[in-house]
Structures are given as C-alpha cells and as structure tokens.
Amino acid sequence: LLLAAGVVYLTYRPFEVGRRTEDGQGKHGGGTDDRERTVEDGRLGAEASPVASLRPQAGPELRATAILLGVSALWLSDSWHGLDPAVPALIGAILMITPGIGVLTWPDVERGVGGSMIFVIASSLSLAHAVVGTGAAAWLGAWLVAGLSPFAGSPLLLVVLLVAVSLVARVLLSSIVAYLTVLIPVVTALAEAIGLNPLVCGLLVTLAGDSVVYFVAQSASSLMPFEYGYLTAADVLRLGVVMSVVVFVVALGVAIPYWTLVGQPLLLPAR
Template identity: 30%
Template structure:
C-alpha cells in the first residue's frame, strides 16, 4: 500500500473512510439502485482494498451463526415448497377459516405467525403463501378489485415480517441483530427466552392491531358460506419425513435452554438432513436453487458493523446520537421510548434488514447512557424494527404487493396506519411486559 494511501486510511482517515463506506452501502441497500449482492461484494472489495480492518473482521459474517441460520432457513423453505407440505398446511388452514371477513383476515394473520415457527424465511413464506391467499380469496368470493381481497393479501404480507420479529430465527432482521451481538459482544440469544419476552406483545397484540386496521381500512363481507374444497391426498413419504425433521428441529429450538445447542446449528443440521440422499427430501443439486445473494447480504452487514465498531466510527456515531437523544439513568420509561424511537429511525435510512446492524453497533453507548444493561438495550430495538411504517422498509411486503397485484397507495395506507397504532398502543404494553418479566435491567 502506498504511503499516501496509508495516510488516507490511517487514524481519523480510517474513520472517515469507514463512514463513507457505511453511507454508500446502506444507501444502495435502502434505495435498491444496485442489486444487493453487488453492493455486498462491493463492500468486501472496498473494505479489503482500503485496509479498513483485518480480513477476519471484514469476513466475520461468514463465521456468524446467524449466517448459517439464514442459509439453513432457505433450504427448509425450499423443502416445504418442493414436497407440497407448505401447500398442505395452507389447505388445512382453508378448512379452518371462519366464513366471516374479520375471521378470514384474523385466520390469515394467525397462520402467518404459526408458519414462521417451521419455515424460517420471510420471502419463502411470501412466495409460498400469497398465491394460496389469492386462491382462498377466490374460493371465499373475494374477487379481484374488492377491498377484502386487497386487505387479505396485505394483512398476510405485513404480518409476515412484523409478527415474525417475535421468533428469533424467523426473519433476517432478527438474525442480523443476533449475529451482530454475537460478533461484537459475544452474546448468544436463547430461543425460548426471546420468544417469551417478545411473543405476547409483538406477536399477539400487534397481530390483533393489524387485523383491526385491515378490517377498518378495507371493509368487506363474506356471504357466510364455507367453500367446498377438494379432499387432500394422503401424505407422501417425503412430506412425512419433512414433517418429522421439522418437529425435531422445533422441539430442539424450544429446549435450547436445556441442551445448550444454538438454534443456528440445529437449523443447519435440519438442512443437511433435508439434502441427504435416501433420508432427506431434496436432491443435493437443489442447493443450487437457494438464493445465496441474501446470505451474502447478511454476511456483508455483519462485516460492515464489525468495521464500524473496530474503527471507532460506532463510538463517534453513538456520542453524536446521545447528544440528541434524552437518555439518562433512572428514567426507564423515557429511555425505553427513546431507544424504540432510535430503532424506528434507523428503519427509514437502512430498512428493517439493515437497521439492527446500525443500532446494535451502538448498543454499548446506549447502555452506558441509559443505565440499562446491554441485553436490555438489544432487546428494546426489536420493538422498534418490528414497527413498520412504509412498505419499502420490509422487502417481504414489497414482494407480497407484486405477487398480489396490490397498489403502493393501498400498501402504504395499511403499513402507515398499523405502524402508528402499534407505536402508540403496543410500545407502552411492551414496556410494561419488559418490566413485569425482568426484561429491563
């Protein structure tokens, strides 16, 4: 490296270069001007060419357990599609849906939440279920152009990223947060404690608020008759094997506090079994159909936050934010609201996938200023990044819009209403639940 280049990236120059790389990558990821995989590879190339950090920091995302959980989630999602088990679950849902419009929407939202336990991929669930939701709308008489059809598609599309925030391995923002916390602080999150802390409010309360907003903004009614659906064929051998794999995987996730195996390695083992000849349900060649661009994107996010932390940029950003944010020890309610607001603010700049990386990199500064311990600071952000205001903040919503032929105007109307109501109603309830369960310390 030349002396001039060394001088440029040395000392304060390194912080400036890291800040420029942060703005460049987050801006491209947020706007979508360049494909996310191109931006990810650009990050790796520029970080190494400028020698902003050692290779083990730049490529630390590939060593993170969250990277492997994303990868294994892609495999499981493909298996659900290929075997037909996902479609079978959706057909069983249709048989249970009430023949009333509010019940129909509530059933779709509930199914979105339950499906996240066994199919840890937001985009996979959207790709699988939106065509099924459209078919269900047709079966229940909600033809194209009716507000109920728009409401049903959007309710499922918004529930997918919003409610899955309550389940640790179920979406990319959770994994970015968990992976960044592991990389920077050595913190490993447990599946069941995380679920217990977040599911009551972020799963159940926010789900109910989403249903209420959908029914109010897109009012419709069904004729009260349940459609006649053809009987399901018997379970195939592949479906039985996959169901067994998923049952064991979920059981081990729920009991990780007892056996101590991180969720990522359980998910990876399930993915391997799905690909084993004779035992699994996918051919090894099927791995070529996995969208690895998402995995590289996650790895790049972890590497970027590692650089932000190692260069001192995170500390500088933290001090700047603390000059504006009213954080002080002894004011837990105000601190909770402020941290939630900071997490929401990052959504507008970096979307739901990137926001946890930025917030988590500053968590130590927030912890010192608020008096909360580091784990509490990390958990508060989940309340924030699960509060979505605009469709672009969560790629699964955009994908649901495209598949369901829903206008941006309608999607924005529902995301904005749900975001405002969630912030005003669910955030105070989350604070009370955190206090009741010891989630704030």
C-alpha cells in the same frame, strides 16, 4: 434455504395448486372464468379448494417433517454439540434433495425458492458484521449520546425519540439481524450514559424493529408471499406505516408501565 424449501413443499405439493394465469386477472375480478383458470384443472369451489384436497400424511410429507424437526433439534441443542448454526441447515438442505430420502429435486428448489430471499439475508448479515467491525456502530453510539443527552431530564420524550430513531434505522437496515446487531450495543451504552435502564431501552429497540416492516426485502417471511403475488410492495409499506403508530402507542401506554410493574423501571435508581 432449508426452511424455505420445506415450507414450499409442505404448502404447495400436497394440494396440487396450479399456477396463476399470466394475465393476473383472477385476483381483481374478471368473472368466474378468470377465477377458474387459477387452477390447472379449471375447477372452482370445494373440489379445487386446498382444504378439500387434504389427504392423510404420506411418506414425502413425513420425511420432510422429520428433516425439519431434526434440524430444529440440532439448532436448539447447540450448547451440547457446539456446531455452527449453518452446519445443521446445510445437513437438512442436503437431505431434502437426496434421492430416496429427500422430497425435492434441484429443479423444484430452483422453481420454489426465490434467490432474492437468499441474497437479501446474506447481504444483511454481511452488513451487520461490517458495521460492527469497522467501528461504525461505535460512531453511531457517540452521535446518539451527543444528540439525546440534552433530553435526559425528560424520560418520556427520550422514549419517543428512541423509538423514532429505531424506526428510521429499521428503514436503513433491511435485516432484523443487522438492525439488532447495530442498535442494541449502541442503545444500551447510551441508556447507561444518560441514566436510563439499559434493559428497557434494549427492549424498546427490539419492539420497534421486530414489529415494523416497511419493504418486502426487510423480512424473509414477506418475500415468499410477495414472489407468489399475494402481496405488493405498497401493501407492505402501508402496514409498516400503521404499525409505526401502533409501536408508539404500545411503547408508551403498555410496555413501559408493564415493565415498571415487574421491576424494570425506565429510570435507573439514583446511586
């Protein structure tokens, strides 16, 4: 909530960019008139450009930057103070809307921060805890060991299957946090059972999950441009399909050779 509020303010408040027209014609053509209606004053070109309207940093921008930097510093120094990550976030969110200190009012937050983004992240974290706490992760690990053990003699085929399973899991688990929480323990245990390097297999899972987004709800960074109309669900899906192919190419042609070069081969040495 804090980061989303800060991004919304720093991105849109200084530029005074108007709302889009309700008919949506300005995006795909409708002439100069449609494009002019995308800003409140009806101007187009250099005068209406966000770049042209840049001005020196004023008090509100500086306060917002200071709050974000302070919260980030608290997150990075958690080993010193021991605060839960939620505590600095709540402190920053409160400061953002505190009169005289913050830069937002509650109506600003309601208009600029999508509620769907908060619910998606919260539900994904809950799902991750539920999968681990109920033993579903252990069951999935046993199923993967039984299914992939017959291919132990073919390491490259195992890599292909591992990446494919990771991409399928990415479709089912919307949050990258839930995805990693579920798959990393399972895959590292599986790797040790069939003689592969657990570190390399864990990195492959991370590479596959962190590089691919199939649905808007799978990434908070895609939810915001989607809500403002800059992306469609089809755009995200098309990119996800293309990135799936790229992941296979990078994993087999770049990642594994590089990790082998730096001393982390795919196969564990015989004991």
